[in-house]
Amino acid sequence: MLKPAWTKEEFEQQLRAKGAYYHIHHPFHKRMNAGHCSKEEIQGWVANRLYYQMAIPVKDAAILANCEDQEVRRTWIQRLIDHDGREGDTSLGGIEAWLRLGEAVGLNRDELLNEFHILPGVKFAVNAYVNFARRASWQEAACSSLTEMFAPEIHQSRLDTWPTHYTWINQEGFTYFQMRLGQARRDVEHGLQITLDHFVTRNQQERALNILQFKIDILWSIADAICFAYEYGRKPFDGIANQQVCHTGRF
Secondary structure, three states, X not given: OOOOOOOHXXXXXXXXXXXXXXXXXXXXXXXXXXXXXXXXXXXXXXXHHHHHHHHHHHHHHHHHHHOOOHHHHHHHHHHHHHHHOOOOOOOOOHHHHHHHHHHHOOOOHHHHHOOOOOOHHHXXXXXXXXXXXXXXXXXXXXXXXHHHHOHHHHHHHHHHHXXXXXXXXXXXXXHHHHHHHHHHHHHHHHHHHHHHHXXXXXXXXXXXXXXXXXXXXXXXXHHHHHHHHHHOOOOOOOOOOOHHHOOOOOO
């Protein structure tokens, strides 16, 4: 027997309930926001998350490439501009803002951009996300972006706690978190409307929930990799070779 579809209101509640598994609840993030992370842990997190930040516009470009709806493309393209910036525009793009966060925690651009610190586990998770966006329908890929529903809370938590706990960080580096508070809320409105309109049967709605869980799993896996390497001191090839033997580039 087919299950009845949820109303849009019920479906939205089901989507928002996934916030219980968002990576703000990961033990590493809890330690970080409680002020318990060392400088090396903060630097490792910032360096590895750059790989994710740089993949976001690639993911969004894949969604645009698969989308034949002109109105959707006109709105979605703003996400690329938010992260890449616009030539001649003095406002920061998200990637540049994240690079400045890296500098604020004591890293230099060369080591941030040459993948010196990037963990294979982080790469595998991020690349899985980009590859999903390339092969999925644009509506499914848009649904995966709905972790943005939970992002303002985690950005605000960093703004609330880091200046007190990590006084050694140059506060100009917090610009990224400030920028994303408004951008994420705007993006959620669009992505949520696409999802509520497209996934209308119960099977489709449950598929959407699974897609959102997939994205949540990616973020949790990134935190797992960083936690294992920096909190527990088990970087790749520990006791065998330097991490620099790891592969570089995207596959």
